[in-house]
Amino acid sequence: MAAEQQIGRSAPGKEAPRHVTGRGRFVDDLTLPRMLYAGVLRSPYGHARIGRVDAAKARALSGVRAVVTPEEIQRRLRPFKPGRYAAGLKVAVPEYAGAVGKVRYVGEPVAAVAAETRAMAEDALELIEVDYDALRAVVTIEAAADPGAPVLYDELGGNIAWRGHVAYGDVEAAFTSADRIVRDTLKIHRYSSTPLEPFACLAEWTLGKLTVWCNAQSPDVICDALSEALGLDQVRVIVPDVGGGFGQKIHLIRKYVVLTALLAVDTGRPVKWIEDRSEHMMAGGHSCEQEFDVEAAVRADGEVLGLTIRDTDDVGGSVSTLTIHFTNKLNNLFNVYKVQHLRLEGRSVVTNKCPVVPNRGIGKPGMCFVWERMMDRVAQELGLDPIQVRRRNLIEAGAFPYTAPNGNIYGSGEYEALLDKALAKVEYDTVRRQQQAERSSVARTLSGSRGEPDKARPTGTLLTGIGVVIGLEPGGRNAARDMAIFPESKQMPGAGGVEGATVKIERNGSVVFTLGSVSCGQSHETTAAQIIADVLGVGIDRVSMTGGFDSALSPWGVSSSNSGNNFHLYDVGAVHGAASRLRDKLLTLAAHVLQADRNTLAVDDGVVYDSTNSITFAELGRIAYSNQALLPPGFEPGLQATWYHSHPHADPLMLPDRQGRVRAQYTFSSAVHAAVVEVDVDTGRVRVLRYVIVSDNGTLINPSVVAGQIYGSAAHGISVALGEGFVYGDDGQLLTLTLLDYGKSTTLETPRIEIEHHPVPDPFTTLGQKAAGEGAAIPSPAAIAAAVEDALSPLGVKVRELPLSPERVWRLINGLTV
Amino acid sequence: MTHTMQLTVNGESCRAVVEPRTLLVHLLRDQLGLTGTHVGCVVGECGACSVLVDGALVKSCLMLAVQADGCTVTTIEGLSTSASTPGLPGTPGTPGTLGTPAILHPVQEAFIRRFALQCGFCTPGFVMAAAALLARNPNPTEVEIRQQLASNLCMCTGYVQIVEAVQEAATRLREWQQSSR
Numbered sequence A: 001m002a003a004e005q006q007i008g009r010s011a012p013g014k015e016a017p018r019h020v021t022g023r024g025r026f027v028d029d030l031t032l033p034r035m036l037y038a039g040v041l042r043s044p045y046g047h048a049r050i051g052r053v054d055a056a057k058a059r060a061l062s063g064v065r066a067v068v069t070p071e072e073i074q075r076r077l078r079p080f081k082p083g084r085y086a087a088g089l090k091v092a093v094p095e096y097a098g099a100v101g102k103v104r105y106v107g108e109p110v111a112a113v114a115a116e117t118r119a120m121a122e123d124a125l126e127l128i129e130v131d132y133d134a135l136r137a138v139v140t141i142e143a144a145a146d147p148g149a150p151v152l153y154d155e156l157g158g159n160i161a162w163r164g165h166v167a168y169g170d171v172e173a174a175f176t177s178a179d180r181i182v183r184d185t186l187k188i189h190r191y192s193s194t195p196l197e198p199f200a201c202l203a204e205w206t207l208g209k210l211t212v213w214c215n216a217q218s219p220d221v222i223c224d225a226l227s228e229a230l231g232l233d234q235v236r237v238i239v240p241d242v243g244g245g246f247g248q249k250i251h252l253i254r255k256y257v258v259l260t261a262l263l264a265v266d267t268g269r270p271v272k273w274i275e276d277r278s279e280h281m282m283a284g285g286h287s288c289e290q291e292f293d294v295e296a297a298v299r300a301d302g303e304v305l306g307l308t309i310r311d312t313d314d315v316g317g318s319v320s321t322l323t324i325h326f327t328n329k330l331n332n333l334f335n336v337y338k339v340q341h342l343r344l345e346g347r348s349v350v351t352n353k354c355p356v357v358p359n360r361g362i363g364k365p366g367m368c369f370v371w372e373r374m375m376d377r378v379a380q381e382l383g384l385d386p387i388q389v390r391r392r393n394l395i396e397a398g399a400f401p402y403t404a405p406n407g408n409i410y411g412s413g414e415y416e417a418l419l420d421k422a423l424a425k426v427e428y429d430t431v432r433r434q435q436q437a438e439r440s441s442v443a444r445t446l447s448g449s450r451g452e453p454d455k456a457r458p459t460g461t462l463l464t465g466i467g468v469v470i471g472l473e474p475g476g477r478n479a480a481r482d483m484a485i486f487p488e489s490k491q492m493p494g495a496g497g498v499e500g501a502t503v504k505i506e507r508n509g510s511v512v513f514t515l516g517s518v519s520c521g522q523s524h525e526t527t528a529a530q531i532i533a534d535v536l537g538v539g540i541d542r543v544s545m546t547g548g549f550d551s552a553l554s555p556w557g558v559s560s561s562n563s564g565n566n567f568h569l570y571d572v573g574a575v576h577g578a579a580s581r582l583r584d585k586l587l588t589l590a591a592h593v594l595q596a597d598r599n600t601l602a603v604d605d606g607v608v609y610d611s612t613n614s615i616t617f618a619e620l621g622r623i624a625y626s627n628q629a630l631l632p633p634g635f636e637p638g639l640q641a642t643w644y645h646s647h648p649h650a651d652p653l654m655l656p657d658r659q660g661r662v663r664a665q666y667t668f669s670s671a672v673h674a675a676v677v678e679v680d681v682d683t684g685r686v687r688v689l690r691y692v693i694v695s696d697n698g699t700l701i702n703p704s705v706v707a708g709q710i711y712g713s714a715a716h717g718i719s720v721a722l723g724e725g726f727v728y729g730d731d732g733q734l735l736t737l738t739l740l741d742y743g744k745s746t747t748l749e750t751p752r753i754e755i756e757h758h759p760v761p762d763p764f765t766t767l768g769q770k771a772a773g774e775g776a777a778i779p780s781p782a783a784i785a786a787a788v789e790d791a792l793s794p795l796g797v798k799v800r801e802l803p804l805s806p807e808r809v810w811r812l813i814n815g816l817t818v
Numbered sequence B: 001m002t003h004t005m006q007l008t009v010n011g012e013s014c015r016a017v018v019e020p021r022t023l024l025v026h027l028l029r030d031q032l033g034l035t036g037t038h039v040g041c042v043v044g045e046c047g048a049c050s051v052l053v054d055g056a057l058v059k060s061c062l063m064l065a066v067q068a069d070g071c072t073v074t075t076i077e078g079l080s081t082s083a084s085t086p087g088l089p090g091t092p093g094t095p096g097t098l099g100t101p102a103i104l105h106p107v108q109e110a111f112i113r114r115f116a117l118q119c120g121f122c123t124p125g126f127v128m129a130a131a132a133l134l135a136r137n138p139n140p141t142e143v144e145i146r147q148q149l150a151s152n153l154c155m156c157t158g159y160v161q162i163v164e165a166v167q168e169a170a171t172r173l174r175e176w177q178q179s180s181r
């Protein structure tokens, strides 16, 4: 019986049975003998000097086994090295695992305790006395940039921690020859994908060797952190099931791994630390608040000749991620448009808020927001249709592979086709007709009421709006990208990417594999098993993954990081490479054993055969591991292959050229999002009536898995646009410590997102695949913004910033300042 | 000060010694080793800790362990085999057809078939909440499903495939009940 082809099929999730039965294994599910529990003392102030710290009472509490104070943190740890996220940092600013000298955000870790139970650890935290000398907190970009503002870092001499720019083409000429300059100021707020499982770490120290179980997305960050801060090189990092990542678990988690490790070293006992929700909200990392002053040089027919953007990034109370939200804009700098001239200026400002971290797309949602809001703005100012303005500027289907002015090479794309399909699916013309009818009926009730919120108006006025946007989803990171922005960097950050996989046929004929990467719920096991099943010719039920990431066993490289949409490029390449080599080996052995011509052999459902003979994987497995007499001369025993993959088409422009052109990422998925919303004019409440996505993610290996990534990322972007977000008081206190206050959308606010796949295979990847992960989180905030603005266009409302909470929308409707 | 308490968990009777401040979720996870019940917020917002207490859906982070003294608790580990779970439509579920040795509850099967999970952290809570929902209302509309699952948060899936799974589970449960009538 022929095994069913797996690639392209929605094979059931191999991870699913354990999760639906409660048999997943997350860090907090693990227990070791004599394990202690850690707690972290956090700053109650947004900005303060740390004075005397007295931990005597905490140490004396029954059950407490170790306490780490700021003094010890400074004396016993070394600061982290400024990594690639802080590539723009010009002066040395030491950053330790805990606060030293000063606290710069509410929730910054100050001290840590290990005790026999978690409750005892928490009791002990309350007994640590810290004298704080409170300083004025700096909470807005405006306040931070004020010359008289309190300075967070004396080393920097001010709160503007970095300035820089990139420019491509002849921007000046584009602006000189323009018919019109369209300007706007746009803002994106602080938010987070808030993985449901907070940070978690379990550390065990045995005879000079440290083993860490943690839910980090990037094992290299953890290994580097332990080496930099503690001087530990004998480190094993194990990542079991991870309850969501989205970028949140890349960076700040390293602080807590170091603190937990220090407590394990001090006590000689395993120590577990589990972050709680409010700790995660205040100190787990936020996305970046970004402000953009944008100017577009346009022709009267809607062609955009050039764009200049002045981008200010509020990076919070740390310089360790100073430039990521700027550098990541290189990845979708030109979005889907053939515009040739662009200048992006950036500055990063430190404030007394939680440090920013990668979050589903990093600077890309901001970049897409700029492009798509400006496309709508251009259309309005020129009196053109917004769809037509986009069509005018889209890269045409015949132009691929297309090299963008900053060096990104888009392998394939059919942007107009995506647009056509989305308009048809959302029934754009019908919505417009209905909107027309609706507007004429409510026109009278609305006229004259703007700016007079108290004036009586018939209640229940609902306005419909539609927004259509288009965005890129870059995938597969090139480690050399930042060299284009920081050519003066002394340390080369690496180039391209490397990732491995091992595939093995066992003695009993079953197939096991080990990935180099961490999975946070993206069905890596399922997708990889599908590829292996097809390449080897074996039923997918016989294929399984050995376990999660283990730095001692997984064949890993820089691209193992669960970030940058790496999996589709690097892991798929590695798994395919390893399986292909194993198949080769299998055929060599089978040909020898069967005395057959290798070229006449076929493989199906775990059997190697030709017209006369056949042999099963199990029979070959037994020979390969136990019967030297039957092995071909020179044959390496066993049936296993490991393959480290780099992108074979990483060049040209893997390294930046003289014009600063570099490939930031290697594949470019794309999607059109069409949102239909209804705005309640009386309450400002926005309801999403329909949300349609037509998406090109290249060859689909598992359509349902890809759909899941699209649904999830779109839902997050929609929630971001509709109201979720972090809010700080003027004193630097975080007011959104719970998911409820924060405003995360539930099943009620989240629309039933509709997806249509429109795969255009990538000519350069292993199977034609492109990325699916960050995806729909990139254009969705812009789609909702466009739809709400469209709904409120009879009132002349312009949407320039997010989130579109009922309060903000109500204020916009009533002409009040936001 | 500690309390000694007695409860039935997944059909087994157990005795536990707890502090007055111990939460039910911590008793289940830390003392009884039932780690399928998760903690996403510990303040009643996310539903990852959902269990059944005497047949009622409960967020086990909002209940003190001592409040469950004398109660019958069903966790995700017990759902698939709990033939007599009060409040559920008296089912041992249908046999697993997806390579799982256990007998799965129709909600569990549907979650697998409809890709209703990604990282799996919210999944036990959603499965418990959906099972309880179908016990109350065997034929819910999409709106009803969305209303009644709004007590649970998922950060990964965008809910579409979860709602589809619950709809499929409802259909299968009804079929199963009709055929066994």
Ligand code: FES
Binding pocket: B038, B039, B040, B041, B042, B043, B044, B045, B046, B047, B048, B049, B050, B059, B060, B061, B062
């Ligand atoms: S952990 Fe109980 S509701 Fe979140």
Ligand code: FES
Binding pocket: A196, A243, A244, A521, B116, B117, B118, B119, B120, B121, B122, B123, B153, B154, B155, B156, B157
């Ligand atoms: S699957 Fe990850 S939180 Fe729901």
